[in-house]
Amino acid sequence: MPIRFFNTFSRQLEDFVPLEPGIVRLYTCGPTVYNFAHIGNFRAYVFEDLLQRHLEYRGYRVLRVMNLTDVDDKTIRGCRAAGIPLAEFTKPFKDAFFEDLDALRIKRAQHFPEATAADHIARMISMIETLVEKGHAYRAEDGSVYFRIRSFPAYGQLAHIVLDELQAGVRIRSDEYEKENVGDFALWKAWDPADGDVWWESPWGRGRPGWHIECSAMSTGLLGPQLDIHCGGEDNIFPHHEAEIAQSECVTELQFSRYWLHCKHLQVEGAKMAKSAGNFFTLRDLTKEKGWSGREVRYALLSVKYREPLNFTMEGLGAARSALGRIDEWTRKIREIADSANSADADPPHMRSNLAAFGQALDDDLNISAALASVFDVIRETNRRIEEISPNEAKGLMTWLDGVQSVLGLTSEESEIPQQVRDLVAQREQARLEKDWKTSDVLRDKIQTLGWTIKDSKNGQKLTRA
Protein backbone atom coordinates (compact mmCIF):
# COMPACT_ATOMS: atom_id res chain seq x y z
CA MET A 1 0.00 0.00 0.00
CA PRO A 2 1.44 3.34 -0.98
CA ILE A 3 1.78 6.27 1.37
CA ARG A 4 -0.97 8.79 0.79
CA PHE A 5 -1.09 12.42 1.75
CA PHE A 6 -3.77 15.05 1.49
CA ASN A 7 -2.32 17.65 -0.83
CA THR A 8 -3.58 21.14 -0.05
CA PHE A 9 -2.98 22.07 -3.66
CA SER A 10 -5.35 19.49 -5.14
CA ARG A 11 -7.43 19.12 -1.99
CA GLN A 12 -7.26 15.40 -2.49
CA LEU A 13 -5.51 12.36 -1.11
CA GLU A 14 -2.65 11.49 -3.42
CA ASP A 15 -0.19 8.63 -3.55
CA PHE A 16 3.18 9.88 -2.46
CA VAL A 17 5.92 9.52 -5.05
CA PRO A 18 9.08 11.57 -4.54
CA LEU A 19 10.87 13.08 -7.46
CA GLU A 20 13.99 11.05 -6.82
CA PRO A 21 13.39 7.48 -5.66
CA GLY A 22 14.25 6.89 -2.03
CA ILE A 23 14.85 10.52 -1.20
CA VAL A 24 12.41 13.08 0.15
CA ARG A 25 13.16 16.76 0.00
CA LEU A 26 11.19 18.36 2.78
CA TYR A 27 10.92 22.04 3.62
CA THR A 28 9.18 23.16 6.76
CA CYS A 29 8.54 26.76 7.72
CA GLY A 30 10.26 27.52 10.98
CA PRO A 31 9.84 30.08 13.74
CA THR A 32 10.27 33.82 13.78
CA VAL A 33 12.68 34.26 16.65
CA TYR A 34 11.26 37.29 18.41
CA ASN A 35 9.85 35.34 21.33
CA PHE A 36 9.53 31.84 22.76
CA ALA A 37 7.54 29.57 20.49
CA HIS A 38 4.11 28.55 21.79
CA ILE A 39 2.44 25.16 21.77
CA GLY A 40 0.51 26.07 18.65
CA ASN A 41 3.81 26.50 16.84
CA PHE A 42 4.98 23.22 18.24
CA ARG A 43 1.94 21.37 17.04
CA ALA A 44 3.19 22.10 13.55
CA TYR A 45 6.75 21.10 14.35
CA VAL A 46 5.67 17.88 16.05
CA PHE A 47 3.48 17.03 13.06
CA GLU A 48 6.43 17.64 10.73
CA ASP A 49 8.59 15.49 12.96
CA LEU A 50 6.07 12.66 12.71
CA LEU A 51 6.06 13.07 8.95
CA GLN A 52 9.85 12.87 8.77
CA ARG A 53 10.03 9.90 11.13
CA HIS A 54 7.37 7.94 9.31
CA LEU A 55 9.01 8.53 5.96
CA GLU A 56 12.26 7.29 7.46
CA TYR A 57 10.45 4.30 8.96
CA ARG A 58 9.33 3.52 5.41
CA GLY A 59 12.90 3.61 4.24
CA TYR A 60 13.18 7.09 2.76
CA ARG A 61 16.13 9.31 3.30
CA VAL A 62 14.67 12.65 4.33
CA LEU A 63 16.53 15.83 3.51
CA ARG A 64 14.89 18.45 5.59
CA VAL A 65 15.29 22.17 5.94
CA MET A 66 13.67 24.41 8.53
CA ASN A 67 14.30 28.12 8.33
CA LEU A 68 14.69 30.59 11.15
CA THR A 69 13.24 33.99 10.41
CA ASP A 70 15.53 36.34 12.25
CA VAL A 71 14.62 39.58 10.56
CA ASP A 72 11.10 40.97 10.20
CA ASP A 73 8.95 43.69 11.73
CA LYS A 74 8.71 41.98 15.10
CA THR A 75 12.36 41.14 15.53
CA ILE A 76 13.32 44.65 14.51
CA ARG A 77 10.80 46.15 16.88
CA GLY A 78 12.12 43.90 19.64
CA CYS A 79 15.77 44.76 19.23
CA ARG A 80 15.02 48.46 18.94
CA ALA A 81 12.98 48.36 22.11
CA ALA A 82 15.77 46.52 23.89
CA GLY A 83 18.37 48.84 22.43
CA ILE A 84 20.59 46.01 21.25
CA PRO A 85 21.72 44.74 17.84
CA LEU A 86 19.31 42.46 15.99
CA ALA A 87 21.53 39.39 16.24
CA GLU A 88 21.93 39.89 19.96
CA PHE A 89 18.18 40.13 20.36
CA THR A 90 17.36 36.99 18.40
CA LYS A 91 20.16 34.77 19.75
CA PRO A 92 18.50 33.77 23.03
CA PHE A 93 15.28 32.90 21.21
CA LYS A 94 17.18 30.76 18.72
CA ASP A 95 18.86 28.92 21.57
CA ALA A 96 15.55 28.49 23.36
CA PHE A 97 14.00 27.13 20.20
CA PHE A 98 16.56 24.36 19.93
CA GLU A 99 16.17 23.53 23.60
CA ASP A 100 12.45 23.22 23.04
CA LEU A 101 12.96 20.99 20.01
CA ASP A 102 15.04 18.69 22.16
CA ALA A 103 12.51 18.69 24.96
CA LEU A 104 9.84 17.64 22.48
CA ARG A 105 12.20 15.10 20.88
CA ILE A 106 11.85 16.69 17.49
CA LYS A 107 14.56 15.38 15.22
CA ARG A 108 16.95 17.94 13.85
CA ALA A 109 16.67 18.98 10.24
CA GLN A 110 19.84 18.88 8.12
CA HIS A 111 19.78 22.65 7.89
CA PHE A 112 18.34 25.49 9.92
CA PRO A 113 19.17 28.39 7.63
CA GLU A 114 18.96 31.86 9.07
CA ALA A 115 17.52 34.60 6.93
CA THR A 116 20.22 37.08 7.86
CA ALA A 117 23.12 34.88 6.74
CA ALA A 118 25.09 36.64 4.02
CA ASP A 119 24.85 33.88 1.44
CA HIS A 120 21.10 33.64 1.86
CA ILE A 121 20.62 37.37 1.56
CA ALA A 122 22.71 37.20 -1.60
CA ARG A 123 20.53 34.48 -3.02
CA MET A 124 17.36 36.41 -2.19
CA ILE A 125 18.72 39.48 -3.96
CA SER A 126 19.69 37.43 -6.94
CA MET A 127 16.24 35.86 -7.16
CA ILE A 128 14.62 39.26 -6.93
CA GLU A 129 16.88 40.52 -9.72
CA THR A 130 15.75 37.65 -11.89
CA LEU A 131 12.11 38.43 -11.11
CA VAL A 132 12.61 42.07 -12.01
CA GLU A 133 14.35 41.12 -15.26
CA LYS A 134 11.52 38.80 -16.19
CA GLY A 135 8.91 41.45 -15.48
CA HIS A 136 7.46 39.67 -12.46
CA ALA A 137 8.61 42.37 -10.07
CA TYR A 138 9.03 46.12 -10.04
CA ARG A 139 10.76 48.72 -7.95
CA ALA A 140 8.62 51.32 -6.27
CA GLU A 141 9.79 54.88 -5.77
CA ASP A 142 10.94 54.35 -2.21
CA GLY A 143 13.22 51.47 -3.22
CA SER A 144 10.93 48.63 -2.22
CA VAL A 145 10.47 45.85 -4.74
CA TYR A 146 7.11 44.18 -5.19
CA PHE A 147 6.01 40.99 -6.85
CA ARG A 148 3.50 41.63 -9.63
CA ILE A 149 0.83 39.03 -8.99
CA ARG A 150 -0.88 39.82 -12.29
CA SER A 151 2.18 38.40 -14.02
CA PHE A 152 1.61 34.96 -12.56
CA PRO A 153 -1.80 33.66 -13.61
CA ALA A 154 -1.59 30.70 -11.22
CA TYR A 155 -1.49 33.03 -8.22
CA GLY A 156 -4.27 31.94 -5.89
CA GLN A 157 -4.35 28.30 -6.95
CA LEU A 158 -3.00 26.89 -3.70
CA ALA A 159 -5.37 28.83 -1.48
CA HIS A 160 -8.16 28.67 -4.08
CA ILE A 161 -8.56 32.38 -3.92
CA VAL A 162 -9.96 34.42 -6.75
CA LEU A 163 -7.97 37.60 -7.15
CA ASP A 164 -10.87 39.83 -8.04
CA GLU A 165 -12.67 38.88 -4.87
CA LEU A 166 -9.56 39.52 -2.90
CA GLN A 167 -9.62 43.19 -3.74
CA ALA A 168 -12.87 44.03 -2.06
CA GLY A 169 -12.65 45.48 1.39
CA VAL A 170 -8.89 45.45 1.61
CA ARG A 171 -7.57 48.59 3.14
CA ILE A 172 -4.49 49.92 1.49
CA ARG A 173 -1.77 50.60 3.97
CA SER A 174 -0.35 54.07 3.70
CA ASP A 175 3.23 52.88 3.42
CA GLU A 176 2.44 50.68 0.46
CA TYR A 177 0.50 53.10 -1.68
CA GLU A 178 2.98 52.71 -4.48
CA LYS A 179 1.95 49.19 -5.31
CA GLU A 180 0.38 48.56 -8.70
CA ASN A 181 -2.07 46.13 -7.18
CA VAL A 182 -3.09 45.79 -3.57
CA GLY A 183 -2.28 42.11 -3.77
CA ASP A 184 1.33 42.67 -4.76
CA PHE A 185 3.64 41.69 -1.96
CA ALA A 186 7.06 42.95 -0.95
CA LEU A 187 10.14 41.10 -2.08
CA TRP A 188 12.46 43.77 -0.80
CA LYS A 189 11.55 46.40 1.75
CA ALA A 190 13.26 49.74 1.52
CA TRP A 191 14.99 50.94 4.65
CA ASP A 192 12.86 52.95 7.02
CA PRO A 193 14.12 55.03 9.96
CA ALA A 194 12.27 52.64 12.26
CA ASP A 195 14.59 49.87 11.04
CA GLY A 196 17.59 51.53 12.70
CA ASP A 197 20.81 49.83 11.68
CA VAL A 198 19.07 46.78 10.26
CA TRP A 199 19.69 46.93 6.52
CA TRP A 200 21.58 45.34 3.66
CA GLU A 201 22.81 46.90 0.45
CA SER A 202 20.96 45.91 -2.69
CA PRO A 203 20.62 47.03 -6.30
CA TRP A 204 17.54 48.95 -5.12
CA GLY A 205 19.22 50.64 -2.21
CA ARG A 206 19.38 49.80 1.46
CA GLY A 207 16.69 47.56 2.81
CA ARG A 208 15.79 44.10 3.96
CA PRO A 209 14.16 41.06 2.37
CA GLY A 210 10.46 40.33 2.53
CA TRP A 211 9.35 37.29 4.45
CA HIS A 212 8.19 35.19 1.53
CA ILE A 213 11.34 35.43 -0.58
CA GLU A 214 13.33 34.21 2.37
CA CYS A 215 11.73 30.78 2.25
CA SER A 216 11.91 30.57 -1.54
CA ALA A 217 15.61 31.37 -1.53
CA MET A 218 16.60 29.08 1.30
CA SER A 219 14.49 26.13 0.20
CA THR A 220 15.62 26.11 -3.40
CA GLY A 221 19.14 27.05 -2.36
CA LEU A 222 19.53 24.08 -0.04
CA LEU A 223 17.24 21.48 -1.56
CA GLY A 224 17.27 22.35 -5.24
CA PRO A 225 14.63 23.92 -7.49
CA GLN A 226 11.95 21.34 -6.68
CA LEU A 227 10.75 20.13 -3.31
CA ASP A 228 8.80 16.98 -2.64
CA ILE A 229 6.91 18.22 0.39
CA HIS A 230 6.40 21.67 1.84
CA CYS A 231 4.72 21.96 5.24
CA GLY A 232 3.41 24.54 7.60
CA GLY A 233 0.44 25.58 9.66
CA GLU A 234 -2.81 26.18 7.84
CA ASP A 235 -2.46 29.91 8.27
CA ASN A 236 0.61 29.80 6.04
CA ILE A 237 -1.39 28.72 3.02
CA PHE A 238 -2.21 32.28 2.15
CA PRO A 239 -0.42 34.44 1.51
CA HIS A 240 2.91 32.93 2.50
CA HIS A 241 2.95 29.69 0.55
CA GLU A 242 1.03 31.16 -2.31
CA ALA A 243 3.74 33.81 -2.58
CA GLU A 244 6.50 31.24 -2.34
CA ILE A 245 5.04 29.35 -5.28
CA ALA A 246 4.78 32.51 -7.35
CA GLN A 247 8.32 33.70 -6.67
CA SER A 248 9.98 30.33 -6.98
CA GLU A 249 8.22 29.17 -10.10
CA CYS A 250 8.74 32.47 -11.86
CA VAL A 251 12.46 32.04 -11.25
CA THR A 252 12.90 28.31 -11.84
CA GLU A 253 10.04 27.67 -14.27
CA LEU A 254 9.54 24.34 -12.53
CA GLN A 255 6.88 23.12 -10.16
CA PHE A 256 8.06 24.37 -6.76
CA SER A 257 6.67 21.69 -4.46
CA ARG A 258 4.84 18.51 -5.39
CA TYR A 259 2.94 18.10 -2.14
CA TRP A 260 1.67 20.70 0.31
CA LEU A 261 0.78 19.53 3.80
CA HIS A 262 -0.76 21.88 6.33
CA CYS A 263 -1.76 21.20 9.90
CA LYS A 264 -4.79 22.69 11.58
CA HIS A 265 -4.50 25.03 14.49
CA LEU A 266 -5.03 23.91 18.02
CA GLN A 267 -7.38 25.30 20.61
CA VAL A 268 -6.75 25.42 24.32
CA GLU A 269 -9.52 24.26 26.63
CA GLY A 270 -11.93 24.59 23.75
CA ALA A 271 -11.13 28.19 23.03
CA LYS A 272 -8.89 30.07 20.69
CA MET A 273 -5.47 30.43 22.23
CA ALA A 274 -4.83 34.04 23.07
CA LYS A 275 -2.78 35.94 25.59
CA SER A 276 -5.82 37.97 26.54
CA ALA A 277 -7.80 34.79 27.23
CA GLY A 278 -5.14 33.54 29.63
CA ASN A 279 -4.79 30.25 27.77
CA PHE A 280 -1.60 31.05 25.92
CA PHE A 281 1.25 28.63 26.60
CA THR A 282 4.83 28.40 25.55
CA LEU A 283 6.47 25.02 26.01
CA ARG A 284 8.35 26.46 28.97
CA ASP A 285 5.16 27.46 30.69
CA LEU A 286 4.13 23.81 30.69
CA THR A 287 7.46 22.20 31.53
CA LYS A 288 9.18 24.65 33.84
CA GLU A 289 6.15 26.06 35.61
CA LYS A 290 3.54 23.35 35.49
CA GLY A 291 5.81 20.35 35.71
CA TRP A 292 4.81 18.48 32.59
CA SER A 293 7.53 16.64 30.77
CA GLY A 294 8.41 17.36 27.18
CA ARG A 295 7.43 13.79 26.41
CA GLU A 296 3.96 14.34 27.83
CA VAL A 297 3.49 17.52 25.85
CA ARG A 298 4.75 15.71 22.76
CA TYR A 299 2.16 12.98 23.27
CA ALA A 300 -0.62 15.52 23.70
CA LEU A 301 0.39 17.35 20.54
CA LEU A 302 1.08 14.20 18.56
CA SER A 303 -1.97 12.11 19.33
CA VAL A 304 -4.47 13.91 17.16
CA LYS A 305 -4.48 13.81 13.35
CA TYR A 306 -2.74 16.82 11.90
CA ARG A 307 -5.69 17.73 9.69
CA GLU A 308 -8.11 17.92 12.57
CA PRO A 309 -8.31 20.75 15.05
CA LEU A 310 -6.71 19.69 18.33
CA ASN A 311 -8.15 20.67 21.66
CA PHE A 312 -5.21 21.03 24.01
CA THR A 313 -6.25 20.71 27.65
CA MET A 314 -4.70 20.12 31.04
CA GLU A 315 -6.88 17.06 31.31
CA GLY A 316 -5.44 15.93 28.01
CA LEU A 317 -1.93 16.26 29.44
CA GLY A 318 -3.02 14.07 32.33
CA ALA A 319 -4.39 11.55 29.88
CA ALA A 320 -1.06 11.67 28.04
CA ARG A 321 0.78 10.94 31.27
CA SER A 322 -1.43 7.93 32.02
CA ALA A 323 -1.28 6.58 28.49
CA LEU A 324 2.51 6.86 28.48
CA GLY A 325 2.58 5.04 31.81
CA ARG A 326 0.66 2.19 30.25
CA ILE A 327 3.11 1.95 27.37
CA ASP A 328 6.09 2.18 29.74
CA GLU A 329 4.76 -0.52 32.02
CA TRP A 330 4.12 -2.89 29.15
CA THR A 331 7.53 -2.18 27.68
CA ARG A 332 9.20 -2.97 30.98
CA LYS A 333 7.37 -6.26 31.27
CA ILE A 334 8.02 -7.41 27.73
CA ARG A 335 11.66 -6.38 27.92
CA GLU A 336 12.08 -8.43 31.08
CA ILE A 337 10.74 -11.49 29.30
CA ALA A 338 12.79 -10.77 26.20
CA ASP A 339 15.97 -10.56 28.25
CA SER A 340 15.99 -14.31 28.58
CA ALA A 341 15.57 -14.89 24.86
CA ASN A 342 18.19 -17.14 23.34
CA SER A 343 17.18 -16.98 19.73
CA ALA A 344 17.42 -14.18 17.28
CA ASP A 345 14.49 -15.58 15.34
CA ALA A 346 11.55 -13.86 16.85
CA ASP A 347 8.65 -12.97 14.68
CA PRO A 348 5.37 -13.47 16.51
CA PRO A 349 3.30 -14.93 13.66
CA HIS A 350 -0.18 -14.50 15.10
CA MET A 351 0.54 -10.87 15.87
CA ARG A 352 1.68 -9.94 12.42
CA SER A 353 -1.46 -8.21 11.21
CA ASN A 354 -1.78 -6.24 14.41
CA LEU A 355 1.84 -5.25 14.21
CA ALA A 356 1.52 -4.07 10.62
CA ALA A 357 -1.51 -1.94 11.41
CA PHE A 358 0.65 0.76 12.93
CA GLY A 359 2.55 1.56 9.77
CA GLN A 360 -0.49 1.17 7.58
CA ALA A 361 -2.41 3.70 9.63
CA LEU A 362 0.38 6.22 9.20
CA ASP A 363 0.63 5.47 5.49
CA ASP A 364 -2.93 6.73 5.31
CA ASP A 365 -2.22 10.44 5.59
CA LEU A 366 -0.54 10.05 8.98
CA ASN A 367 -3.56 8.71 10.80
CA ILE A 368 -1.90 8.81 14.19
CA SER A 369 -5.08 8.12 16.16
CA ALA A 370 -5.53 4.82 14.36
CA ALA A 371 -1.81 4.09 14.68
CA LEU A 372 -1.88 4.63 18.43
CA ALA A 373 -5.01 2.52 18.70
CA SER A 374 -3.12 -0.32 17.03
CA VAL A 375 -0.34 0.03 19.57
CA PHE A 376 -2.80 -0.22 22.45
CA ASP A 377 -4.45 -3.19 20.76
CA VAL A 378 -1.13 -5.02 20.81
CA ILE A 379 -0.56 -4.03 24.41
CA ARG A 380 -3.95 -5.28 25.55
CA GLU A 381 -3.74 -8.50 23.61
CA THR A 382 -0.31 -9.42 24.91
CA ASN A 383 -1.14 -8.37 28.47
CA ARG A 384 -4.07 -10.73 28.38
CA ARG A 385 -1.80 -13.70 27.83
CA ILE A 386 1.31 -12.30 29.38
CA GLU A 387 2.07 -15.58 31.16
CA GLU A 388 2.30 -17.40 27.85
CA ILE A 389 4.56 -14.94 26.08
CA SER A 390 7.79 -16.70 25.22
CA PRO A 391 11.12 -14.92 25.38
CA ASN A 392 11.38 -15.14 21.62
CA GLU A 393 7.98 -13.65 21.10
CA ALA A 394 8.83 -10.91 23.56
CA LYS A 395 11.95 -10.22 21.62
CA GLY A 396 9.90 -9.92 18.47
CA LEU A 397 7.60 -7.49 20.20
CA MET A 398 10.57 -5.43 21.31
CA THR A 399 11.82 -5.27 17.74
CA TRP A 400 8.40 -4.09 16.65
CA LEU A 401 8.35 -1.56 19.46
CA ASP A 402 11.73 -0.20 18.42
CA GLY A 403 10.25 0.57 15.03
CA VAL A 404 7.14 2.09 16.54
CA GLN A 405 9.17 4.24 18.90
CA SER A 406 11.45 5.38 16.11
CA VAL A 407 8.32 7.01 14.72
CA LEU A 408 6.55 8.08 17.91
CA GLY A 409 9.63 9.20 19.81
CA LEU A 410 7.95 8.46 23.11
CA THR A 411 10.45 6.06 24.67
CA SER A 412 10.69 6.38 28.41
CA GLU A 413 13.91 7.80 29.69
CA GLU A 414 15.32 5.24 32.09
CA SER A 415 16.17 7.68 34.78
CA GLU A 416 19.26 7.29 36.86
CA ILE A 417 18.38 6.10 40.34
CA PRO A 418 20.50 7.87 42.96
CA GLN A 419 22.78 5.72 45.11
CA GLN A 420 21.04 6.88 48.28
CA VAL A 421 17.74 5.60 46.96
CA ARG A 422 19.33 2.34 45.85
CA ASP A 423 20.66 1.77 49.36
CA LEU A 424 17.27 2.40 50.94
CA VAL A 425 15.62 0.01 48.51
CA ALA A 426 18.15 -2.66 49.45
CA GLN A 427 17.47 -2.09 53.15
CA ARG A 428 13.77 -2.33 52.53
CA GLU A 429 14.25 -5.55 50.60
CA GLN A 430 15.95 -7.02 53.67
CA ALA A 431 13.22 -5.77 55.99
CA ARG A 432 10.59 -7.33 53.77
CA LEU A 433 12.36 -10.66 53.79
CA GLU A 434 12.16 -10.48 57.56
CA LYS A 435 8.50 -9.43 57.30
CA ASP A 436 9.36 -6.30 59.24
CA TRP A 437 6.51 -4.30 57.74
CA LYS A 438 6.99 -1.34 60.04
CA THR A 439 10.53 -0.73 58.85
CA SER A 440 9.39 -1.45 55.31
CA ASP A 441 6.76 1.29 55.48
CA VAL A 442 9.16 3.77 57.07
CA LEU A 443 11.64 3.16 54.30
CA ARG A 444 8.97 3.51 51.67
CA ASP A 445 8.03 6.92 53.07
CA LYS A 446 11.64 7.95 53.18
CA ILE A 447 12.17 6.96 49.58
CA GLN A 448 9.03 8.87 48.70
CA THR A 449 10.43 12.04 50.22
CA LEU A 450 13.47 11.62 47.98
CA GLY A 451 11.23 11.80 44.95
CA TRP A 452 10.73 8.12 44.17
CA THR A 453 7.66 5.97 44.51
CA ILE A 454 7.82 2.28 45.47
CA LYS A 455 5.42 -0.18 43.98
CA ASP A 456 5.60 -3.71 45.32
CA SER A 457 5.03 -6.36 42.72
CA LYS A 458 5.33 -10.10 42.51
CA ASN A 459 8.85 -9.70 41.21
CA GLY A 460 9.98 -7.27 43.85
CA GLN A 461 10.03 -3.53 44.33
CA LYS A 462 9.59 -1.22 41.40
CA LEU A 463 10.73 2.36 41.42
CA THR A 464 9.22 5.25 39.54
CA ARG A 465 9.72 8.95 39.85
CA ALA A 466 7.21 10.48 42.20
Added chain:
RNA sequence: GGCGGGGUAGCCAAGUGGUAAGGCACGGCUCUGCAAAAGCUGUAUUCGUCGGUUCGAUUCCGACCCUCGCCUCCA
Protein backbone atom coordinates in the same frame (compact mmCIF):
# COMPACT_ATOMS: atom_id res chain seq x y z
C1' G B 1 -19.50 38.94 2.72
C1' G B 2 -16.01 35.03 0.15
C1' C B 3 -13.35 30.36 0.81
C1' G B 4 -12.11 26.08 3.87
C1' G B 5 -12.27 22.84 8.42
C1' G B 6 -14.90 20.79 12.75
C1' G B 7 -19.42 19.26 15.80
C1' U B 8 -19.17 11.04 17.71
C1' A B 9 -19.99 8.64 25.33
C1' G B 10 -17.89 12.81 31.41
C1' C B 11 -13.13 14.43 28.56
C1' C B 12 -9.65 13.64 24.14
C1' A B 13 -10.74 11.36 19.68
C1' A B 14 -10.71 7.08 15.03
C1' G B 15 -14.12 5.41 11.55
C1' U B 16 -17.60 3.25 7.82
C1' G B 17 -23.82 3.05 3.08
C1' G B 18 -25.20 -2.35 6.88
C1' U B 19 -25.48 -1.54 12.16
C1' A B 20 -19.91 2.72 16.67
C1' A B 21 -11.55 1.88 17.15
C1' G B 22 -8.35 3.58 20.87
C1' G B 23 -6.75 6.66 25.19
C1' C B 24 -8.18 9.17 29.80
C1' A B 25 -11.80 9.25 33.71
C1' C B 26 -15.39 6.21 36.30
C1' G B 27 -17.52 1.24 38.16
C1' G B 28 -16.48 -4.19 38.81
C1' C B 29 -12.91 -8.05 39.36
C1' U B 30 -7.82 -10.21 39.97
C1' C B 31 -3.42 -9.54 42.55
C1' U B 32 -1.92 -7.85 47.54
C1' G B 33 0.66 -7.64 54.94
C1' C B 34 -1.46 -2.59 54.15
C1' A B 35 -1.36 0.90 50.45
C1' A B 36 -0.39 2.00 45.79
C1' A B 37 0.58 0.33 41.23
C1' A B 38 -0.42 -3.06 37.51
C1' G B 39 -3.63 -6.31 34.66
C1' C B 40 -8.39 -7.87 32.95
C1' U B 41 -13.31 -6.17 32.37
C1' G B 42 -17.97 -3.03 31.92
C1' U B 43 -19.95 1.52 30.23
C1' A B 44 -22.77 5.55 23.25
C1' U B 45 -29.78 1.70 20.58
C1' U B 46 -26.29 6.36 19.28
C1' C B 47 -22.69 9.95 16.04
C1' G B 48 -25.07 19.09 16.30
C1' U B 49 -30.64 20.04 14.62
C1' C B 50 -34.44 19.30 10.91
C1' G B 51 -35.70 17.25 6.34
C1' G B 52 -34.51 14.08 1.82
C1' U B 53 -32.37 9.72 -1.03
C1' U B 54 -32.03 4.36 0.27
C1' C B 55 -34.23 -2.09 2.04
C1' G B 56 -30.88 0.40 5.44
C1' A B 57 -27.22 6.76 6.96
C1' U B 58 -23.39 8.66 11.99
C1' U B 59 -21.47 7.83 6.95
C1' C B 60 -24.70 10.53 0.64
C1' C B 61 -27.83 15.23 -0.53
C1' G B 62 -30.30 19.94 1.23
C1' A B 63 -31.34 23.59 4.94
C1' C B 64 -30.25 25.46 9.64
C1' C B 65 -27.46 26.13 14.46
C1' C B 66 -22.72 26.33 16.97
C1' U B 67 -17.45 26.64 16.55
C1' C B 68 -12.40 27.29 14.37
C1' G B 69 -9.06 29.08 10.41
C1' C B 70 -7.74 32.19 6.12
C1' C B 71 -9.10 36.69 3.16
C1' U B 72 -1.89 40.34 2.32
C1' C B 73 3.73 39.01 6.34
C1' C B 74 -0.08 34.72 12.49
C1' A B 75 1.89 27.28 13.23
